[in-house]
Amino acid sequence: MTMQDIFAQPTTLTDPAALDSWNKCQMAFLAHSAATPEHLGAALTAAPDFALGHAVKGMFYVLLGRRELLATAQEAFATAKSSAAATPICAREQHFVDALGHWLDGNPRSALSHFEAVLAADPTDALAMKLDHATRFVLGDSAGMRAMIERVMPAYAPDHAARGYLMGCYAFALEETGDYARAQSVGREGMLIAPDDAWGLHAVAHVHDMTADAAGGIKWLTGRENAWAHCNNFRYHVWWHKALMHLDLGQQDVVLDLYDREIRADKTDDYRDISNATSLLSRLELDGVDVGHRWxxxxxxxxxxxxxxxxxxxxxxxxxALVGDNRDAAITQMMGRLHRDAQTNKTNVQKAMKHPGLSAAAGLEAFGEAEFDKAFINLSNARTAMQNAGGSHAQRDVFERLTIDSGIRAGFLDEAEAILAQRTALRAGREDGYAAARRHLIDQGRAAACAAGIPAQ
Structure with missing residues (x-):
């Protein structure tokens, strides 16, 4: 006899201990808890033929975005398929297995069709909701993220175990689609239901970033550290958000302290941790801060x-990172690989390598060589499709800043000012510290050109 999980979804599990571990795994996944793999391991130990568990294990590995872990994800996929053959599974579980297969083929957009099929059958399937949300985040599909949640949300009763986490996901989707006031309201309400929801907490932090309210963001995060202390490496990302707020207020010593004490407390090579660190150091250097040997x-x-x-x-x-530390050989190697991937251009991943990937990488390389005109041209070309690289507005903003700064340094003042205005418009028309400083630089550049008798741009 099969049993239902904590979200009333059917499973092939028959062992109460395995079900308990599986339920804990799902709740931990929703909360970005460091205990997630521990609970999943316990479930698979108790039920080694649990196909859904193996499929989710594979999904967790592909979402880590590391080449060497794809083999482990492939093993999980193979085990899921063999487990399904040994213990017949329902259509719902088969969708998760098939979604993993599409991810492994480099086509996460195709995986979405399987999560959507699960949600069409039962919108309250929180596991499918969160994996759909995570996949759309990687793809930069904020509109699809919001639409998906708005379709399923009416089915979540107040007592649904995942309702608070769903609201956290919705808050993030609202923020990424520009509905800042509603995002803040939904995120705060979700935290009352699920106080350990670091994703929802960070969604509200995003609102403060996008509305130039650094002081309010610091106030929001301060005293809520327990909401992210239990997390996996996502906790470093929340500290990163706090550091960005201090940077906007000009508190550079605080930023460097947070970098050393929290953001790079563990010197991991997880790409999410690398992105936190590199983008923060880049912002600091653009503001004229000597970051020492941190690169x-x-x-x-x-x-x-x-x-x-x-x-x-x-x-x-x-x-x-390579540009920050002048690693010329490694930069050349990466550019060569990007060109090879872009030529193939068959999968979702390879298409992103071609655009915006190639232009963005070339722009970063040129910026490191102080070829600011070349950097501006390439980064400007990439920015029209930069959302396809995935991540959030806050994460992609480092590339926006580099584009604007390269334009100013190359003397493309009108063009840099236009991008700066678009950036401010995205932020509810509110000018943050970076925008104010760059607008001042543009004014200085025009004044210097005028004094030299050069026609102003």
Whole structure:
């Protein structure tokens, strides 16, 4: 006799201990808890033929975006298929297995059709909801993320075990689609239901970032550290958000302290941790801060990832580290691999390598060489499709800043000002510290050109 999980979804599990571990795994996954793999391992130990568990294990590995872990994900996929043959599974579980197969083929967009099929059959399937949300995040599909949640949300009763986490996902989707006031309201309400929902907490932090309210963001995060202390490496990302707020207020010493004490407390080579670190150091340097030798360890790790090619978002942050530490040989190697991947251009991943990947990487390389005109041209070309690289507005903003700064340094003042205005418009028309400083630089550039008798741009 099969049993239902905590979300009233059918499973092939028959062992109460396995079901308990599976339920804990799902709840931990929703909360970004560091205990997630521990609970999944316990479930698979108790039920080694649990096909859905193996499929989810494979999904967890592909979402890590590391080339060497794809073999482990393939093993999980093979085990899921053989387990399904040994213990027949329902259509719902088969969709998860098939979704993993599409991810492994480099086509996460095709995986979405399987999550959507699960949600069409039962919108309250929180596991499918969260995996759909995570996949759309990687793809930069904020509109699809919001639409999916709005379709399923009416089915979530107040007592549904995942309702608070669903609201956290909705808050993030609202923020990424520009509905800042509603995002803040939904995120705060979700935290009352699920106080350990670091994703929802960070969605509200995003609102503060996008509305130029750094002081309010610091106030929101301060005292809520328990909401992310239990997390996996996502906790470093929340600290990163706090550091960005201090940077906007000009508190550079606080930023460097948070970088050393929290953001790079563990010197991992997880691409998400690398992206936190490299984008923060880049912002600091653009603001004229000497970051010392901090680039070195990031470049050492990134030099080992030049052939990775799992996600362009990851590759571009590896490139930031290589440029930051002047690793010319590794930069050349990565550019060569990006060109090879772009020529294939068959999978979702390879298409992103071609655009925006190639132009963005070339722009970063040129910026490191102080070829600011070349950097601006390439980064400007990439920015029209940068959302396809995945991540959030806040994460992609480092590339926006580099585009604007390269334009100013190359003397493309009108063009840089236009991009700066678009950036401010995206932020509810509110000017943050970066925008104010760059507008001042543009004014200075025009004044200097006028004094020299050069026609102003």
């Amino acid at each position: 070195e360890e990031l470049a050492d790790l990134s030099a080992n990832r030049t052939e990775d090619g799992c996600l362009i978002f990851a590759d571009l942050h590896y490139m930031l």
